[in-house]
Amino acid sequence: MPRPRSLRRDLALGFSAGIVLTWLIALLVGWTILRSEIDEVYDAALGRTADRILAIEEIQRGTPGRSDLLARMIGPEGQVLFRSxxxxxxxxxxxxxxxFSDAGNMRxxxxxTEGGGLLQVAAPLEERSAAARETLAGMLLPSVLLLPLAFLGVSWFTRRRLAPVDDLSREVAGRDARDLRPLGLSDLPAELKPIQRAVDQLMAQLDIALTAERDFSSNAAHELRTPIAxxxxxxxxxxAETRDPAARARAEGIATSLRRLSPLSEKLLDLARAEGMTGRDHGLHDxxxxxxxLxxxxxxxxxxxxAEDPAPIxxxxDAFAVLARNLIENALVHGLPPVVVRLSKEALVVENSGPPISPEALAKLTHRFERAGSQKRGSGLxxxxxxxxxxxTDASLHLTSPAPGKTDGLRAEVRFKSSNE
Structure with a gap:
């Protein structure tokens, strides 16, 4: 059985390899530059030796010197034997x-000497400063050039190695209570597998709980219809049989409540069926x-x-019929007839007349048992x-109030996905 990939091990090995590689490249470039500087120093020393010889000859001949090297020799008695x-x-x-000592800008x-005299030689300090600057530049140049490359390499490596984390994040973020399938990621590092297992277990538990809730709502609504009737x-x-006005009034109140309870049970059954739907029917139906x-x-x-006949969607x-009926019933209960229904293969639009709804109330209309302050009879579902x-079913619901082109009313539009999406 192959050993599972470890994110910690991959990052440690990758960063270590990158640091070593960068260090070796910097060392190679620095060594090349430093070698050039050392050659210059030795060449300069060789040149100064030649300059000293020439300086002695020039002093003896009394000709102007070309060297920046200054020299003086004095005898035991203090007499100057020669001087640049x-x-x-x-x-x-x-x-x-x-x-050695410093004298102004000279070294x-x-x-x-063996006879008790002195030989003094002076050279400008600027040459040393220039050599130090060039050597420092030679050491810093590889770092300056390689640091951006190192940053790019680290960014590319971390993005590549942490891609499974992004995949897992997107997979989890794209799920909701209606999509509780196990996460479909197989090639995950060892550190992320416990997270995937925990999320899968949580989704399985949620699926069991939500299924039980939907089954209860569906069964309850179904079983209540006969007793209510x-x-x-x-x-x-x-x-019809009682002659007592007070008893008749109480009985009529009970009948009214039962009439309201019957459609509520139907709506609960529709809601349970709607929540149990998974995906959409990819077949086209007129x-x-x-x-x-309807x-x-x-x-x-x-x-x-x-808009057209037929309208393939x-x-x-059955899902379309439940959706359309609920839109029309909602428009009739909470608005004024006639209700206008427009159907095309792209959308279903239901529009009514009535008092406009505020944006705050409009945002809550799709919540369960929300009536936006309406006193009219309805289930709120x-x-x-x-x-x-x-x-x-991969469609989308958009509510607008007032209805476009009007000063009142509510427009509900359901937009369908095309069959080739």
Whole structure:
């Protein structure tokens, strides 16, 4: 079994190799420059030796010297045996102690001869400063040139090695409560595998919990329909048979509550079905007949406008029917008829008239049991069901109030994804 990749080991080895490689390159470049400087120093020393010989000859012949090396020799009695043409006596008189010393901008060497005399030689300090500057530049130049390359190399290496971290982050960030599949990443470093396992376990637990919640809502709504219908029938019979006005009024109140409870159970069942949808139906279905059938159920309170016939849409027919019905019912309950419905292969638009809704309330309309302050009878689940179906079928819901081109009303638009996306 191959050993799993380790992010810690890869980074340590990579950085170490990069540091060693950069150091070797810098050492090679520095050695090349330093070798050139050493050659210059030795060449200069060789040149000065020749200059000394020439200086002695020039002094003896009395010809002008060309060397910047100054020299003076004095005998045991203090008499000057020879001196460079441009040598200043005050320069050599600064220090007659044997050894090296500085005199202004000159470096002075004093040696005692066997006869008790002195040999003094002086050279400008500028040459030493120039050599030091060139040597320092030779050492710094490789670093200046290699540091940007080192930074680029570190950036490229870390980005490459940390790519699995970015992949894992994007995979986790792209998930929500409706997408609880295990993370599909296989080639992860050893340090990230425990994180992937923990996230997969958490998603599995969430899936179990949400499935149980949806099953409970679906089963509860389904099982409540028959008892609610039976209770409503018994209450209506009680209203018809009782002669006591007070008892009849209480029975009518119970019947009214049961009538409101019945559609609520239907909406809860629709919501549970919508939450259980995964993905979208990639097959194209003509939704015009479905839309015509739905509109016919509302007794002329809905005006259907078709941009084209047919209107192929990549969505399950039952899901589209639940989505469209909830949009139309919401527009009728909370607005004024007629409700205008426009259908094309790109979008379904439902528009009504009525008081405009504030942006703050509009942003909350897709929340469960949200009525935006409306006192009209409704479950508060219609737009939540529409939003859930739209999300699970790769469509998008957009709410606008006032409706475009009007001063009132609400426009709900569901945009569908094209079949080739």
């Amino acid at each position: 043409r441009h040598a200043d006596g005050a320069l050599f008189d600064v220090n007659r102690n044997e050894g 002075l060497l004093t040696l005692k 039976a209770a409503l029938a018994q209450t209506q019979r009680l209203v 939704m015009v007949p479905v839309m015509r059938l 509109v016919s159920d509302f007794d002329g309170r809905v005006r259907l406008e078709l 990549a969505m399950d027919i 219609g737009l939540a069901i529409v939003e859930t179906i739209a999300h699970n």
